[in-house]
Amino acid sequence: MTTGPLRDDEQHILDELERVLRRDRRLDRRMRALDRRPRPVVARVARYRPHPWTVALLLVASVALMAAGIATSEPVVIWSFAAVWPVTLYAVFRLLCRWTEP
Numbered sequence: 815m816t817t818g819p820l821r822d823d824e825q826h827i828l829d830e831l832e833r834v835l836r837r838d839r840r841l842d843r844r845m846r847a848l849d850r851r852p853r854p855v856v857a858r859v860a861r862y863r864p865h866p867w868t869v870a871l872l873l874v875a876s877v878a879l880m881a882a883g884i885a886t887s888e889p890v891v892i893w894s895f896a897a898v899w900p901v902t903l904y905a906v907f908r909l910l911c912r913w914t915e916p
Contacts, residue, residue, distance in 0.1 A: 863912060864905040872902040 820828065835841060879895035882888075 862905075862908055864909050866909060869902075869905045869909050872898065872905055876902045 819825075876895065876898050879891060879898055883892040883895050
């Protein structure tokens, strides 16, 4: 068996296989479950792939907290909004990135 570079047709087939496997969410979840090494927090945050319902729930909570904060001017409500809003923006951004990736 040779270990040299692949021919163009072989490389094309391999690239296609890798592309299909990368898009398989179930396989990705299984492979991540096998990896038991502790990851840095930044790596886990960067790999976050939010579900659309999670993003919708975060948006509803953010809007409700914003409206309550405007209406009541309570520091607890304003600080709660300040805590939820960046998480919501990040989740929306990650969801939009996932939807627009090729």
